[in-house]
Amino acid sequence: VPSIKYIEFDGTVHEVEVKSGYSLMVAAVQNGIPGIDGECGGKCSCGTCHIYVAPNWQSLTGEPNNMEKKMLELIPSASETSRLACQIEIRNDLEGLEVRMPEYQF
Ligand code: FES
Numbered sequence: 001v002p003s004i005k006y007i008e009f010d011g012t013v014h015e016v017e018v019k020s021g022y023s024l025m026v027a028a029v030q031n032g033i034p035g036i037d038g039e040c041g042g043k044c045s046c047g048t049c050h051i052y053v054a055p056n057w058q059s060l061t062g063e064p065n066n067m068e069k070k071m072l073e074l075i076p077s078a079s080e081t082s083r084l085a086c087q088i089e090i091r092n093d094l095e096g097l098e099v100r101m102p103e104y105q106f
Contacts, residue, residue, distance in 0.1 A: 001017045001018065001019055001020075002017070002018055002020060002090055002091070002092055002094050002095040002096075002097070003015055003016070003017050003018075003095060003096065004016055004017075004018050004024065004027065004090065004094065004096075004097050004098075004099070005096070005097065005098040005099070006028055006033050006035070006036070006051075006099055006100075006101065007098065007099070007100045007101065008034060008035050008100075008101050009035065009100070009101055009102060009103040014031070014033045016031045016033070018031075018090045019090070020089075020090050020091050020092050021089065021090065022089070022090050023042055023085065023086045023087070023088060023089055023090070024036075024049075024051065024085035024086070024088045024089075024090060024099065025038040025042055025049040025084070025085035025086035026038070026042060026086070027090060028049075028085060034101075035101030035102075035105070036048075036049050036051065036085055036101060036105070037049065037105045038085070038086060040086075041086075042086035043086070044067050044068055044071055044084060044086060044087055045071070047071050047072070047074060047075050047084065047105075047106055048105040048106065049084050049085040049086045049105075050072070050075050050077070050078065050082060050083075050084060050085075050101075050102055050105060050106070051082070051083060051084075051085045051099040051100060051101055051102070052079065052081045052082055052083075052099065052100040052101075052102070053081050053082075053083050053088075053097075053098075053099055054081075054097075054098040054099065054100070055081055057094075057097050057098060057099075058081060060093060060094060060097075061083060061088050061094070061097070062088075064083055064084070064087065065087070068083070068084050068087050071084060072084065074106075075106050076106065077102045077103070077104075077106070083099075085099070
């Protein structure tokens with residue numbers, strides 16, 4: 001079971017074990033992790049599950065698709081490492097993945 005590190009804007013680390021197949025957003029909400037809202041339920045249409053992927057993990061988490069890119073363009077605090085947590089599916093090879101939450105969800 002992969003263990004994922006969610007790091008709040010203030011540096012608080014939440015390390016949780018997540019079964020593969022769940023999205024990073026669902027796993028955060030189920031584990032009560034603050035800083036990821038997921039208002040649209042994972043449909044890539046609200047942008048409230050914005051996270052930053054640690055740069056050394058970007059090759060494994062991959063590139064956002066066009067729909068996700070369009071959503072990210074609407075988020076003022078988005079950067080090159082930004083992703084929507086509902087669009088990343090947990091897999092066994094993401095063991096140890098680190099993501100950071102923004103100061104606010106938009
Ligand atoms: S949960 Fe709405 S975009 Fe990810």
